[in-house]
Amino acid sequence: MTMTILLVEKEESNARLITKIIADHYPLATIECLKTNQAVKMWLNTAVLPDLVLCEVELQDGLIFEVFQEFNPVFPVIFMSAYDKYWSQSMVFNGIDYLRKPIGEEEVNRVLDKYESLNVHFLKRFSAENNSKNTKNVFHKDxxxxxxxxxxxxxxxxxxxxxxxxxxxxxxxxxxxxxxxxxxxxxxxxxxxxxxxxxxxxxxxxxxxxxxxxxxxxxxxxxxxxxxxxxxxxxxxxxxxxxxxxxxxxx
Known part of the structure; x- marks a missing residue:
């Protein structure tokens, strides 16, 4: 199973940097890069839901919140902005972190580590619950x-x-x-x-x-x-x- 990660970023240099870091962090991931709200709407209408989204708040055709009000996200989202004022609103839409621009490699790695820790935590909880019902551990391979x-x-x-x-x-x-x-x-x-x-x-x-x-x-x-x-x-x-x-x- 591979991951699908959606990156929504209007600045080409930021998109290249973040894509490289994601690829290093998750070598098997499929990374989709979009730049506008309209493109995000079309993608969410036709594609498989992503495992993770990293998105700029302010896009060329409006705020990303306009999309998420229509497509309530059931996936974790890492928001990015040059301003603090959108922080509280981003948490309403499954935000797990908020990055202030300009963004460096260390910050992107930090939020990916955070996402991975949360992901592993819930998978382990699922594994533990499953194993309590079945003495044979189906997850631990030999x-x-x-x-x-x-x-x-x-x-x-x-x-x-x-x-x-x-x-x-x-x-x-x-x-x-x-x-x-x-x-x-x-x-x-x-x-x-x-x-x-x-x-x-x-x-x-x-x-x-x-x-x-x-x-x-x-x-x-x-x-x-x-x-x-x-x-x-x-x-x-x-x-x-x-x-x-x-x-x-x-x-």
Missing amino acids: RLIAKKGTNYYVVLTSEIAFIYTEARMVFLIDRKGERYTVERSLSELEIELPSREFFRVNRKFIVHINAILSFKPSFKGKIALELLHLAKAEVSISQENAAQFKKWIEE
């Missing part, structure tokens, strides 16, 4: 289908070292150092892999506990990991996730 070249392989989760994204692709590295591609997003894999063995250390890496060779404090409260087959590279855990990581690794 194997994945991975691809190398034109061939597909079954990889046991116990043989995975880590999974990461790069250049809009999702790669799996096994304990032998073999690299495969996986046709799933990290958000989906985070839910489906056994949480006692795997940890989402940042937006680009999910690691198996047995692949962690060592870790140490790093800049601004972060934690730097040394991983199997990445001995000379450090994968960092944010300050926000550091406490959760320490609790997980001691369980």
Whole structure:
């Protein structure tokens, strides 16, 4: 399953920046870019509802609120504006955040992290409720289908070292150092892999506990990991996730 993300932005430079950040964050996502209220209306009338919308409030043909009054959004929305005055109104239309322009890469990454945290939270709640009715955990996989070249392989989760994204692709590295591609997003894999063995250390890496060779404090409260087959590279855990990581690794 892939995501559909709608970006509504009238400024070409902003659209290019945000599109690149979204693509890095969600390599498998389909990103639709629109510039006007009329285009948004037509899209919502004919397309599948998006998983997430990032939209400028003030467009060339009016405020985005005019569209959302007609099409009450049932999807999360991140609003963007050069002014504070639209903040309270945006929260009425499923707003999960409000970005003040000019917008930088750090802010876009922050709101995408927020969306992902909310998404994972509700998926885990659903998983927990489902598992309470069925003793067999349908989400936690013990194997994945991975691809190398034109061939597909079954990889046991116990043989995975880590999974990461790069250049809009999702790669799996096994304990032998073999690299495969996986046709799933990290958000989906985070839910489906056994949480006692795997940890989402940042937006680009999910690691198996047995692949962690060592870790140490790093800049601004972060934690730097040394991983199997990445001995000379450090994968960092944010300050926000550091406490959760320490609790997980001691369980």
